Amino acid sequence: MSKQSSPLNFFERYLTAWVALCIIAGIGLGQIMPETFRIIGSLEIAKVNIPVGMLIWVMIIPMLLKIDFGALSQVKEHWRGIGITLFINWIVKPFSMAFLGWLFIRQIFAGYLPADQHDSYIAGLILLAAAPCTAMVFVWSRLTNGDPYFTLSQVALNDVIMIFAFAPIVALLLGLSAITVPWDTLLTSVVLYIVVPVILAQIWRKTLLAKGQNKLDQVLAKIGPWSMVALLLTLVLLFAFQGEAIVKQPLIILLLAVPILIQVLFNSGLAYWLNKVSGEKHSVACPSALIGASNFFELAVAAAISLFGFHSGAALATVVGVLIEVPVMLFVVRVVNATQGWYQSKN
Secondary structure: OOOOOOOOOHHHHOHHHHHHHHHHHHHHHHHHOHHHHHHHHHOEEOOEEHHHHHHHHHHHHHHHOOOOHHHHHHHHHHHHHHHHHHHHHHHHHHHHHHHHHHHHHHHHOHHHOOHHHHHHHHHHHHHHHOOEOOOHHHHHHHHOOOOHHHHHHHHHHHHHHHHHHHHHHHHHHHHHOOOOOOHHHHHHHHHHHHHHHHHHHHHHHHHHHOOOHHHHHHHHHHHHHHHHHHHHHHHHHHHHHHHHHHHHOOOHHHHHHHHHHHHHHHHHHHHHHHHHHHOOOHHHHHHHHHHHHOEOHHHHHHHHHHHHOOOOHHHHHHHHHHHHHHHHHHHHHHHHHHOHHHHHOOO
């Protein structure tokens, strides 16, 4: 696929616009029908909201259906790019976000944000940074003519690591930020939103592949939009609960976007530069930079709701990540494409 052709579908292309509309719709509906959303928010089992849990599964499973864990055998073919991306994803990104959260939420913007939500905002930022992107990375990689085998093997490896590392890293960083989170709730989120969907998606994938690759492609094309629709419905619910806080302080979203934006640009730039220094080819450096910078925001939203609830600052912070993901990542795509000559130079 050429760089000129765009694999973004209708929902992906205008995701930021849809999210903005969900903000408006959610706030409006929350003010008009507060009792309805109160009932929805009360439908919980073991601190997991049932309607949102179902929407999260509809969001995540179509994405995980694309992952071929057989690609893990190709990891050794791209060991430099893989190593750099793992370093960014699991060491630099979560810890840098914890620092940026402390810097902006507790220091620079402290006087402009509700004091009782400072910890919750930081927790949401940490949850957002602790999970590497799974699905949209394939879109960004294609837009840069990235090596598809590297992208697939990196995403598959990240998914495996996420099963074991997401909860410990989140718990560690929340602890360092003096935020207490029950381990049982965190582990429940990992099982519900990572382990179970991965298993179900791989069983479904294997069943479809038994009927041929075309069958898998047909199903993926059919259910692809489900993820975005489920995401948008979840956002409507979130903003219905967050509406009152946003109306009182409309700058909250802009302020929360600042550390997220800085982190994305920093991590993508660092990964891109490290790949150049290591001598990795450009078609690997591009997806490495994009995977290193983007987030599995669907998981972050689900975990934030489970851990802190609909009304929490954590849930709102993860939603801000959704709001800026597409435009910022498209900017990174343009940068890495435009700098190919510099990247391949020997200077």
